[in-house]
Amino acid sequence: MTFVSNLRNRERLVGTWVALSDPAIGEISAHLEFDAVVIDGEHSTNSIETLTEIARAVDAADAAGADESETGTETASDTGTIVRLSENDSTEIKRVLDAGVDGVMAPMIDTPEDARALVEATRYPPDGVRGVGFGRANEFGLAFPEYVDRANDELVTIAQIETESGLENVEEIVAVDGLDGLFVGPADLSAALGRFGETESDEFLAAVDRILEAGHEVDKPVATLAFEDEEIERWVDRGFDFVLAGVDIDYVKSGGRRAKAAFDDAIAERDE
Numbered sequence: 001m002t003f004v005s006n007l008r009n010r011e012r013l014v015g016t017w018v019a020l021s022d023p024a025i026g027e028i029s030a031h032l033e034f035d036a037v038v039i040d041g042e043h044s045t046n047s048i049e050t051l052t053e054i055a056r057a058v059d060a061a062d063a064a065g066a067d068e069s070e071t072g073t074e075t076a077s078d079t080g081t082i083v084r085l086s087e088n089d090s091t092e093i094k095r096v097l098d099a100g101v102d103g104v105m106a107p108m109i110d111t112p113e114d115a116r117a118l119v120e121a122t123r124y125p126p127d128g129v130r131g132v133g134f135g136r137a138n139e140f141g142l143a144f145p146e147y148v149d150r151a152n153d154e155l156v157t158i159a160q161i162e163t164e165s166g167l168e169n170v171e172e173i174v175a176v177d178g179l180d181g182l183f184v185g186p187a188d189l190s191a192a193l194g195r196f197g198e199t200e201s202d203e204f205l206a207a208v209d210r211i212l213e214a215g216h217e218v219d220k221p222v223a224t225l226a227f228e229d230e231e232i233e234r235w236v237d238r239g240f241d242f243v244l245a246g247v248d249i250d251y252v253k254s255g256g257r258r259a260k261a262a263f264d265d266a267i268a269e270r271d272e
Contacts (some may be wrong), residue, residue, distance in 0.1 A: 003036050003080025004102055004156055010221045010241050017247040021050040021056035027246050030061035036080040038244055042107055052099040055081045090121035098135030103156025105183055110165035112172040119178035123152045156180045161211050164190035170214045182215045184224040212239050
């Protein structure tokens, strides 16, 4: 089973968020067998070039894992790649999909019209408005007809619900044909509700429950981002289907803090 099929079947999935621009992070994430890597194209320095290299690194690690699994030394992974767009823009979507990722997640989806525009931008005509061209996704033209035939059915589209308008329209948004799921943007949604960072507040949790109910009513997965172990457990228990368990920047910070604290403790003990 692939990441895309598992997501659509609402299997419980775990991913990681990549904001740094080094492809090695995507490669390591795939070796760790995360179900998906979400590459941030909104609040990061990632360009079309760097996100392409990250996607290539994930695919290479997957291929290496598959080769090793044939010898019985390791289980093959299938790590999906999703790009969080900078905005819901058809030109950006076209370029990102041509880079060969599994799908896109668009921020600030406020209305069903926004959701329909997102879906249409990921589909080739006559189902949508995606421009046709060579790229990594179709092996630079070597697999062009095959890719065009299957791309409309195989690419994932996820709408971020992170504004009051998005929350108010969430039932209509998630019902849009071709939209695969929803993502709760905890920072922006809590800010929009006047409770920035207060993800345990009654207002925020009521909004979360409404989004979860809307998605599950039409059997579509709902995802979110967690930073701490307690958050991961809380969101799994709340009913989220797909949890992004941390951000690469935080992994570096937390590991760095632990190493620095261990050094400081060792020096303090030696000087006693």
